[in-house]
Amino acid sequence: MLALAAALALLLATQTSPAGAEDTPPRGSAHMGMGVAEHDGVHGHPAGTKAAQTEGVDVSSHQGDVAWPTLWNSGVRWAYVKASEGTYYTNPYFAQQYNGSYDIGMIRGAYHFATPDTSDGATQADYFVDHGGGWSRDGKTLPGALDIEWNPYGDACYGKTPSAMVTWIRDFLTRYKARTGRDAVVYTATSWWTQCTGNHDGFAAANPLWIARYAATVGQLPAGWSYYTMWQYTSSGPTVGDHNRFNGAIDRVQALANG
Template structure:
């Protein structure tokens, strides 16, 4: 190859071949810079929509985090303490501290966003990652220290929150139903299978307002006319009730009570008196069924408890003064039960020991009533029709 002379033209090939090493290096760097710029532009164009999408995801999360009640309460509690510390520092230090705090928060936010962008570019963002970045990027707000009045109100509110809640207000019991007015005695009867068929319309026309009907006796006997007599009286407008003749020595009180109630078919219909336990001396021996006073107490209580359990009513107790004295010992255990007292040949019955008053009085067993063949038992309810109707509810 001939050496270059001034007369030779400088073609591009000749120029390149004639360039120095420094010039070649500069040209290569220029080309690399152009390539990097082009690649960077492509990356920015590719990342721009991703960044925009991430920011859209972050915005509601950041607002939700900032507005969360727990965050607000935390800021409210911490703000007074921060303000108290800042008041003790020189102003330049406070400003520097605030500046550094804001710078640190901004740095954390930048790191969170950059990390999220890089992760999105590689694998696409997931919801937990977005929420984590939002938590990392949140910058605490700067709040001014509350005024003394506000501070006092906050402290009072915190004190109230720490106090136990007041006890619940107990609902007041409903006022008791007013007592029905007293009235003149009300006439009635009691019947059993011995009275046979009864014309109840004539009984009602004869002024009788209520009746008790034998349902069961002891363990095995059932009045064969019970349903006919009981429902016939109700159909004629009388208030009716069923009674059981007790035989404590023949079976348990619970067994007799259940059998009685199964037959009586008690209904709370406003026309039915509470079930009756008829306590009399043993028809065979004339005594107390071979039982002690305590045993009679227990038998009677068990019977009454079963009736109360099944009907919700305290049974009426039928007895005469001598039986209550000899077989029940004059106990006042059953004073809360209505008393149907048998006492003949007197103008006014004597209340046996253990009861404060009587409600029904069987004053004869030789009464005459229209619609009934032969004699029958006559009774009075002493407190008037309004209270009789209330007892039948």
């Protein structure tokens, strides 16, 4: 009996949860670029450029209360703040981050982390607009951004076929424009976009591209876009992890804010 009990205890001790399940983060904890390093890799620092570019950051609850004066003094002039995720989460630090960046003089906007497996695109666009993702013609508010990337909670493409994913994205973007009058920015990575939308080329005419690529250059862009508007080039920047470059001088950032 003792031998049987010992064997049973050993069996139970060696049984584990499904692979990776213990590493799945809690719902609501996702943020821009969460899967970039893991899935797309880190390929060095961005190359120097003669073209004018404007430094920016993106933040979420992971940064807590942000030291906006420090970022401003380092040259950061624009920011995006996570407002919502799915239809079940809002950033508890949103007010400090969104208003703080504005008050220090930055041009700022809000982003939504998409979870296409939990509700449809139009519903999530409504949730986003209703929880900080709106837009105002004040010259300092950027259009909302749709963060569409690897699923941190499960299947990379949220269990959707490329055509179903394209439909979900289209529904979100259409609803967002109907609510705000602006075309949302699309944040994504080329490798995810290729895998999960079949490299769809139908959004480039209206929606600015925010590309995630931790490398010396942005590399190949998703189909349809011939240039990027913003580039998230690192997750290990000073003060706040995710740093970005706007493809133009500050007057171009203002132009996007003004619509």
